[in-house]
Amino acid sequence: MMSVILFLIIGGVAGWLAGLIMKGRGFGVLPNMGIGIAGSLIGGFLFSLLGLSSHGLIGSLVTATVGALVLLWVVQKIRSG
Numbered sequence: 001m002m003s004v005i006l007f008l009i010i011g012g013v014a015g016w017l018a019g020l021i022m023k024g025r026g027f028g029v030l031p032n033m034g035i036g037i038a039g040s041l042i043g044g045f046l047f048s049l050l051g052l053s054s055h056g057l058i059g060s061l062v063t064a065t066v067g068a069l070v071l072l073w074v075v076q077k078i079r080s081g
Contacts, residue, residue, distance in 0.1 A: 010057070011036030014064035022072045035068050043067025 015032030018039060019025060026032050043063035047054060054063045 006057075007037070007040075008033055010060050010064055011040060014039050014061055014068050017061075017065045018068035018072055021069060022076070035071060036064050039066070039068025039071050040064035041067065042070055046070065 015036030016026040
């Protein structure tokens, strides 16, 4: 149960950080969590392709934030045409 709560917190923080970096503000609590959770999956996949691994709370946050940034970048490119 604690790991699920921690996963949601990391997802929320990662989504918020990605929102700050990409557009200057966050998206709100639930969208931040969604972006961060999807970002953690994307980041984990990308890190494994590159042969990288992350450990601990900070590593998980970095992985999720990188993945969320990639997700937001792709969405931005799709929307802009």
